[in-house]
Amino acid sequence: MTRRTTRPSWAVELYRRGRRLELMHRALGFATLALVTLAPLLIVVAAADPLHHSGFALWLVDGMDLSGRSADVLSQVFSQPRRVAGTTSMWGAVLLAVFGLSFAASVQNAYERVWRLPSGPWHRIWRQTVWLAALMVYLYVQVQTRTVLAGDYRMLLSVAIGVLFFWWSPHFLLGHQVRRRLLLPGAVATMVGLVGLRAFSYLVFTPLIVTNAVSYGPIGTILVVESWLIGVGFVVYGGALVGHVFCDRTGHLLEHEEPPEEPEEPPKRRD
Template sequence: MNTRESRPRPTGNVSWAVELYRRGKDLELMHRAMGFATLVLVTLAPLLIVVAAADPLIGGGFALWLVDGMDLSGRSAEVLSQVFSPPRKVVGGTSVLGGVLLAVFGVAFGGSVQNAYERVWRLPSGPWHRIWRQAVWLCALIGYLYAQVQTRAELAGTYRMLISVAIGVLFFWWGQHFLLGHQVRWRLLLPGAVATMIGLVGLRAFSFLVFTPLIVTNAVSYGAIGTILVVESWLIGAGFVVYGGALAGHLLCDRAGHLLEHPEPPRG
């Protein structure tokens, strides 16, 4: 893929922020972020709850990951854990068919992320037989979230934060390269992985300031549905950061003149 893309490279007269906004609009970034949040809550969350319930070391792993990702504590953490902690005997109550459906829906989530990365790098959609990549990426995602929960349980402070950020950069760096079928060089994907983690750290700080008191207030006013609405809002922000970080990395490489550009896939 050494051909130049059809649109001209942005000149210095176009600000970085304006060009990033334009590309985000072309990508339908907000729409994709909302789809990301919906898929996580509807397909990935049940799968993670079952996986966490099967692990004797970490019960309620999905709830713990949300608590950690949103930087919650005290009453807000308790309220969220009550909503998302797995019920007793959840593994025994899950049929084989149910487990298969959860896995299929989880792979569909991986396909959605892959499609967004392909749009960011203006690559054609991968063939259907590459679905195994989505399955492997899903397993790696579960492992990444598991590692995040484990570091929360074992470490604390600056040391834990540095390890968590380093693991996150490696995951998003590898994830883009793997889902794109090794069509983009490693060095071009690193800025996007770093930008994604910077965004997630910023989202975590925002969550601490805004969502921590909001969860308690919504739980009192609306019950469990109020908590779910706050979590859904945070997941939309996470989707915006995941896709926006990759988009920012692509633009940074483009601006620096390091990008081997790809032709845009035909629309429609």
């Protein structure tokens, strides 16, 4: 008599794959690299903006949905773009771009782990370079939409642009090894998570920034920003994982060649 096995529920499967991916650990790495390597690069790019000189602080204020005093406190922590533009040399900008590639490499590695693909060869670094430049453009466009539209229309436009970016990102970083239609659920899940994180930030981080600034000074504000970046990393990687599980549960991965998942070791039998 054959023994029938039942598949675990969505929640159990997501939890198991999240543990195998070390989701929280990767989210912490995402936040650390974003603050150490990506943030200085974004400050330099914002300083070179010849149109509005909006600055890196405005990108954070927009992403965290801050307003009022909390937005002012965050703006005071980071250098003004004109000052940065005057003190940054060409070699400094090049070094920042090189360090930014480590951030792109970590995102690529996470996508490879989600889709169980081998690590790409070193000469694919050009993909990381192009993706990093596309990320700069994506963040710039997201902020500039606030000058074009407002309210629900702006939110719909931002979500549409975000879905396109997170749909294209894994397809490009993985060297077109995964079909586009398999990556769409993950892009949608990522943007749903980012919208939820934005609402959470408005309710929690807005008053927390002011409180921490009074209690701990600028370092308190940076800790709040780091906490928000951890949430962003968790959503970006978790959204891709949700998309993979969705395709697996609906049978769409049957056409996608994927190495079998390593089975968990069975418990040892006691005599």
